[in-house]
Amino acid sequence: MRTFTRRVVLGVAMAGAAAFAALPQAVAQDAWPDGPVTIVVPFAAGGSADRVARNIAPFLEEELGTSVVVENRAGAAGQIGTMQVLARPADGNTILLHAQPYLSASIVLQGAQFGIDDFEVLNVHNVGNISVTVRSDAPYETFDDLHQAIMENPGSMSMGTVRGGASHLLALLLKDKLGWENRLVTYDSGAPVRTAILGGQIDASTNGAVSDAAMKPKVRSLAVSTSTGISAFSDAPYLNDALEQYGAEVPEIGDVRFLAVKAGTKEAYPERFQALLDAYEAVMENEEYQALLQTQGAAEETSFRGPEEGTEIVRNMHELMTEYQSAFQQ
Structure with a gap:
């Protein structure tokens, strides 16, 4: 059996290292x-x-x-x-x-x-912006109108939202920050929420603003959740601006x-x-x-x-x- 000396082993190793260094840089690093x-x-x-x-x-x-x-x-x-x-x-x-x-x-x-x-x-x-949406023929022209109606009718007014989503979280935040005692009606996706608002099965909703805007002029937005707003609901105020008069604020979500x-x-x-x-x-x-x-x-x-x-x-x-x-x- 052939025995390799330390000098031979080192020489092979150095030659291999030199050959590797000569490879194109991109290949050497990660092709x-x-x-x-x-x-x-x-x-x-x-x-x-x-x-x-x-x-x-x-x-x-x-x-x-x-x-x-x-x-x-x-x-x-x-x-x-x-x-x-x-x-x-x-x-x-x-x-x-x-x-x-x-x-x-x-x-x-x-x-x-x-x-x-x-x-x-x-x-x-x-x-995705979330809209607080009502039907156009609902008696709520502003967010304050909706707020006053919910406060004056505890337990009787309903708000639809998507179960487990950001719109659901926003609905919970509004209940918590404003002391609302409204009923939350949850759905598996945004489409049935929109169907419910158009059909008058719920009083209001928190749902995706872009999709809700596609229902205009049958609906209107009372507020949107982010300060960037949405051009399709250009007249809707930023939600935290609407909440300011109650001394409330919610995270921008x-x-x-x-x-x-x-x-x-x-x-x-x-x-x-x-x-x-x-x-x-x-x-x-x-x-x-x-x-x-x-x-x-x-x-x-x-x-x-x-x-x-x-x-x-x-x-x-x-x-x-x-x-x-x-x-x-x-």
């Missing part, structure tokens, strides 16, 4: 992406989160130079798809497109086998749709994490993509906020869900 990137949507096809993923996918393909596949993994209020993302490597090849407060509802209310720290946010894609990767990705593959961010930001600046958002009425609510601000928004919503979890369970 990525080397396959498809997958966006997992833990909800059924056709919903708002799915639409965001399918809108952005072809533009991300152009920026990343690889195919971007959208997978719908619905079930257990988003838990099935989320668990599938966490079962895959933290390598940047899988992106989760989720929504708040639904992610936190799974954690806080349903005992999901994951936590808020299991994700690294790339960006909060949009924050909305339906938050965000993209994230599995925790540990940034540390293990910082170049990939940055590449995803750069590609994402480039998509948001793409004129064709912005035109698409305009046609869908989503441009006002969509922007590139980045990981730091996005993480803050996602975590603030989680804290609110934790604070109000007992009210959700009533």
Whole structure:
């Protein structure tokens, strides 16, 4: 058997190191992406989160130079798809497109086998304004009109909202901050809430402002939840402005749709994490993509906020869900 001396071994090692150093820098660091990137949507096809993923996918393909596949993994209020993302490597090849407060509802209310720290946010894609909406023929011209009616008729007035969503959280906040004793009627999605308000089955609703605006002139908005407002309800005041006369204030919240990767990705593959961010930001600046958002009425609510601000928004919503979890369970 041939015996290798220490000098020979060192010589081979040094030659190998020199050869590696001579490789193109991009290959030496990380030739990525080397396959498809997958966006997992833990909800059924056709919903708002799915639409965001399918809108952005072809533009991300152009920026990343690889195919971007959208997978719908619905079930257990988003838990099935989320668990599938966490079962895959933290390598940047899988992106989760989720929504708040639904992610936190799974954690806080349903005992999901994951936590808020299991994700690294790339960006909060949009924050959907919530409208306090009534029928146009309702006797409430202003938010104060609705407030006075609820205070004068404790227990008799109803407000519709989407169960477990940001609109539900806002309805609970209004009850808490204003001392309302109104009935909350919860629905599985925004569509039946809109049907109920048009049919006069409920007195008012908290629901997605963009979708509610599509019902004009049959409805009017008494207030919207974020200070950016919405052009379709341009005459609706910012909710906290409407609440000021009662000495009340609520956090600025909305339906938050965000993209994230599995925790540990940034540390293990910082170049990939940055590449995803750069590609994402480039998509948001793409004129064709912005035109698409305009046609869908989503441009006002969509922007590139980045990981730091996005993480803050996602975590603030989680804290609110934790604070109000007992009210959700009533």
